[in-house]
Amino acid sequence: MTISGAIRETLSERAGQRCEYCLLSEAASIKRHEPDHIIPKKHGGEDELDNLAWSCFQCNRYKGSEVAAFDTETGELTQLFNPRRHQWKAHFSVDSGQIVPKSRIGRVTILILQLNRPGRIAVRAKLAASGNYP
Template sequence: MDRSLQQHIRDRAEGVCEYCRVPDEFDPLPYHMDHIIARKHHGPTEPDNLAWACFACNNQKQSDISGIDQEGDPNTPVRLFHPRRDDWQTHYRWNGAILVGLAAIGRVTVDVLSINLPHRVGFREFLIEEGVFPNAQ
């Protein structure tokens, strides 16, 4: 992997996972360059298709590009949040350490990336208690 490209992607994100917003400096697991549109779907390895992602988000997302909104039509896939094209604050808000999707794209991304698994919420609660993780971004 191109180290300078990876450094650019990390610096652009200021070291923060572009999905769950946990800073890499506090996460013991390595962060990765996520292909927003996976290579298997012909997403290029270019900055416009890359995001900085924590191990958990990246590992859950894999090559997914969509999901089914549990509050919507079970037969209609909804695309995932696109960190380059979508505004994070338009799609999410924090309820303490729980990430809430404000509409279908946010809900599906929280679901597919398992952002609110109990151990992930617990880790963010710890960061909030330590005063290093803002609960409103």
């Protein structure tokens, strides 16, 4: 099932027109943000608002059908950040465009969504310099 335009508007509004993973604003993004199934359909996730996040193209592509990863520091299998269950600021902070983990959830999410690829950091640093990030 495709996500309707009305649902997309709701998701965008709920997210403050920002990616719920990397906080990139829609206005600063070349590609339109899109719905992400937090629990992918492959894992039984549904098209419900409680299972949907608003995501930039890159976060959504890197996340794919991932739900968890092994934390590089503890080795523990750790769920990815869930924008419906977790507070962004409890798991991440930002330093000069770089997203810094504050928890295992933060670490695995940065790893899997490749939040700190150099090009992404550069874009965020530039936006931050003009007051448009986060």
